[in-house]
Amino acid sequence: MDLQSLKYHKFPLLLLLTGIAFYFSFAYDLARTDFIKLISLYFGLFFISFKLLQLEKQNFWFLAIAAVIFRLLFLIALPNLSQDYYRFIWDGSLLTEGINPYLQTPEGFESIFPGGIEFKQNLINGMGSLSSGNYTSYPPVNQLIFAVASLLSGKSILGSVVLMRSFIIAADLGTLYFGRKLLLSLNLPVHRIFWYILNPFIIIELTGNLHFEGVMLFFLIWSLYLLHLKKWIPSAVLLGVSISIKLLPLLFLPLFLRFFIKPQQEIEEVSTAFLDKIDLKKLSGFYLISIATAAVTFFPFLSSEFFQNFFQSVGLWFQKFEFNASVFYVLRWIGFKLAGFNVIRYAGILLPVITTGILIRFALFRRNENFKMLITTTMFGVSVYFFLSTTIHPWYLATPLLLSIFGNYRYILAWTLVVVLSYSAYSNPEFQENLWLVGLEYLVVFSVLIWEVFQRKKSTA
Template sequence: MRNPARRLLILLIVLLMTAGFIFLGYFIPRENFWQTLLVFTLLFGGMIGIYFLSIKPKWGWVFVAGLLFRYALLPSIPNWSDDYSRFLWDGELVKMSENPYLETPEEWLQNHPESLNSYLENLFEGMNSPQYFSVYPPLNQVIFYVAAWGGNLNQGSGIVIIRIILILGEIGVFFLLLKLFDHFGFPANRFILYWLNPLVILEITGNLHFEGLVLLLLLASLYALNKNRSGLSGGFWGLSIGMKLLPLMLVPTFFSFAKTGRSNLFWIGSGIAVIAGFIWLLIDNSWIHFFQSLKLYQGKFEFNASIYYLLREIGFWVKGYNIIGELTPILSGVALIGILYVTWKKKPQNLLQLVDLWVLIYLIYLVLQPVVHPWYLIPAFGLSLFTDKKAFLIWTFAVIFSYQAYGDPTYQEKPIFLFSEYTLLFLAVYWDYFRNMDNLNKLSNGS
């Protein structure tokens, strides 16, 4: 960074990227896919450019640049997702001391006309699934309540409050990455790939998704484990489950890892955290509706899938109808078997091997799912920076092709874009996991 020309070039890229985030956040509608693709590609290229120009960066300027990108989006209305309407709706119900799991928004409107106001009506109009019970765990509801309380019936204020909470979580991710990369001796510029990544910024800060908090808690669990604080590590992992259920699939890895498998403190800590996160679902038997919505979500929605879409087409050919109801549980079972197999096969001996196994488990799960929203990639991508695997980094770019569906009036996904996305992904998966195996086979055959 001593070269003035290099510093000037990096500053120019940062300013241009800031403009790009502003364009995506405020001026380019999600229906305009080609403009979105162009600006997103330039943002991704800018991040890669900064990565290669910053061989030994000082973390301070990288931190400020990432904050600049995030704060540029602070007052924006989420562009690629309308989930925020449900976040604020649930928060308003909690603020009124009502249970957000007992009634769907449609039922609530019918049963509580005396509590209805124009703000709730507007939130209802913007909601994508008003006929479903809330699918967000109690820890999410705490954040929704804070947003409702501080927003005071103002949508913009509620969005900003959630966004600030998520940015604070992202700051935590940055410093944990900094600490852990330093401990493991990784190159100093590696955290640029997360902190300046356009998908991470747009999906967490821009669209208010909570995967950044999941990554924060998983990194905190890893950091505590590195410090031999097993109980604390288990607690952070348990909280990550409370934020999003998906980290629950890491259970087999903790059993196979000696440092946690034989640690009573780890399992006590995780148990306390999981109980604290989900005990509220026992109130009024809320868990029934919560898991009912999860089941409906798993068996009804389709978006940006890979293997599932191929098998679904076979189902159309053989049976003449969409076999999602039959296929989803089968693929979930295959994912479980795959997770158990790779955990048994790899048997991690240290923290880096443990994280490498986590990344593989996320990959197995996601390629078998019928719904793969772009923000689902973020925890696995952050963890993949502790490995030599590049698949999730490539996917954080390739997944932008999935948003072609928003440019279609009927939200129809075009096969050519799905093919482009997953071709890039599976080429990267081959490079990460199978190329060396081919080389070993050639060597063994040659000998």
């Protein structure tokens, strides 16, 4: 970079250096109980990323290098907003010794633990009673990553963290690569990929806090790219791998229904029947390969106890846990007013049924044969699922955020900005949520969503 270009990039470079200082402080000098410092750094980083993208959106490599630098700052830091990594290391340690991690809870584990008694107790204390008292819910490909990190780290907690974080950073680079290629294929601006890659929410929640949505999304975006190229068989395999990291992509399967349309010359002109237009052979093959790929990864763990334990753990998210919810909190308030008790047991059954109904409607009636519409529908589908869930941890938003870059709706981007308000719960010794802040979060999200929907209707009128 010569002196002239250095002068031109002076302000972006200053922003980059400020971002480095902010991320370093976030990684190594932040207690999650310090809510004021947390949101100050977070909002500051959002501003820095926004200005970098605004000023350098034509400079792909400047933004890409900045994103990598910000991630590498976290490399040797222990996550400070999540303790889930202790459970990752626990599961990985068991798997390296040939022990099925799905069959026992950490609290109930009575055999000799790999790494010794002290290592075992450190992990149990670190993960907390909620995790240690329940069976693992992480699918097999995720477990494989835990095992590789545990095997190579020599039972070092920091070593395992560094290795797992390396997987996540590599996955983000893969998402940058395939996300860019898909944007180019769809004739969309390439800089949109940085709404995801350079977003502080993604850097902090995935690289910093060690959540594997980023690895799942790498396989998902790769799958979508191949599907756009009509390579549906390898696309289905990659979608199955994505499911075996996080189960969320299972929700997307019904939405592919209208995408597998026969070529026009194969459709009988006299036929108006919906099913006559669908290439059922390819559609059923896509579904079968995706599900079979995911199922194969479960085979080494299968037993009657596995099914009972795994689905019991997954079911807890619907009928026991509640955090940062929107519609459910309104229903809970109504339930207390009318019935005098928490209705989560009933809402945890009813809300998934409503979600399923909405997804089926999306599958049948939205024009998903258009690839851009397919991705937008998928974004709306997962948004509905989250709006109707009882538990929304911040890192869940990584999926709709990535999907949003291929459409024209920005409410997810706004959500990633205000979701940090949910961390106010950590500033309370009893982990009590501030419902005023939760309300403010969703007021912003739904306001932006409603405004965008009306703007779209006005522009198409």
